[in-house]
Amino acid sequence: MAGAARSDKGVSAGAVHSLSGIRIFAGLAPRELALLAAECDWRTVARDEIVVNTAQGADPGGVVFVVSGAVRMARTAGPVGRIAYKDVGAGGQFGEMSVLGITEADLTVIAREDGLVAILDEKRFAELLAREESVSRALLCHYARLLRGQEAMNPSPVSGSDAATDGTSAQRLYTELLALAEPHSGKDGTDALLIARLPRHRVLADRISTTEEAVARAIAELVRSGVAARDYPGLVIKDEAALRNLAGARQEPDDDVQGHI
Numbered sequence: 001m002a003g004a005a006r007s008d009k010g011v012s013a014g015a016v017h018s019l020s021g022i023r024i025f026a027g028l029a030p031r032e033l034a035l036l037a038a039e040c041d042w043r044t045v046a047r048d049e050i051v052v053n054t055a056q057g058a059d060p061g062g063v064v065f066v067v068s069g070a071v072r073m074a075r076t077a078g079p080v081g082r083i084a085y086k087d088v089g090a091g092g093q094f095g096e097m098s099v100l101g102i103t104e105a106d107l108t109v110i111a112r113e114d115g116l117v118a119i120l121d122e123k124r125f126a127e128l129l130a131r132e133e134s135v136s137r138a139l140l141c142h143y144a145r146l147l148r149g150q151e152a153m154n155p156s157p158v159s160g161s162d163a164a165t166d167g168t169s170a171q172r173l174y175t176e177l178l179a180l181a182e183p184h185s186g187k188d189g190t191d192a193l194l195i196a197r198l199p200r201h202r203v204l205a206d207r208i209s210t211t212e213e214a215v216a217r218a219i220a221e222l223v224r225s226g227v228a229a230r231d232y233p234g235l236v237i238k239d240e241a242a243l244r245n246l247a248g249a250r251q252e253p254d255d256d257v258q259g260h261i
Contacts (some may be wrong), residue, residue: 017042019118022065022195023091024142036128040118045069045111052095052109060095060109062119069115085179087112096139098237099126130180169210174247175206181237193237
C-alpha cells in the first residue's frame, strides 16, 4: 500500500482492531474474526492520501477491509479520459478481485476521510472463501448488487425528449452525477443525494465525451426543473428517481440483496 497508509503504530489508543463490522464477515464466529484480525496488517489512512496506485506499481498487498472511514476507487473506463468511480465505506472491502484472477492494471484509491484499514493476505483470503460458505455467499451477493447497479445505471436512448439538453450526452452526464452522488440528509431532515464538490464542466465533459456547453445546459435544466439545487461548490440531487428516469435507468425494487455502491 502506497503513501497514505501508515503502520498501526499511528492508530489511536482507542482504535479497536476488529473485523466485526465488515459485512461479508457477518456470519463468522467471534473466534474466527479474532484470528483473522491477528493476521491482518492494520494501517491508518488520512484524508486525501493515496492508498493504492497500481499504475505506479503499488498494489494493495492483499484484500483491504475498510474498518472505519471511506475510500474512493478510480479507474479508467470507456472512452479515453473517462474515469469510473466507486466509493467504499466502512464495512466494505476492495482488492479481492485479484484473488479471483482479475488484476487491477489502472486503479487509484484515495482516502476520503481519516480511517483505519486492515489488509489480509490474498492466500489467506482464498482459503477463507473455500472454507467458510457464509463469506463466499456474502461476496456473491455483493457482486450481484454491483451487477444490478450497473444494469440500472446503463443509460438507454430516450426518443422524443423535450429536455433543453442534447439527449444522449445529457443522459451520460446524469449517469455520471448519480455515480458521484452520496446519500445526504438535508437541514430539514429530508433525504437527498449530494455531490460535495462538483467537478468543473470541462472535467465532466471530458469524462463523458461531450462539450462544456452541453454539460452546463444539462445541469441548468436539472436546477430549473427542481430535480437538483446548487450548493456551491457542490450539487444536491433533490429527486433521485427523476434523475434516474432522465438518465434512462430503471428504479429497481429493494430485496434482500439491496445495497449502495
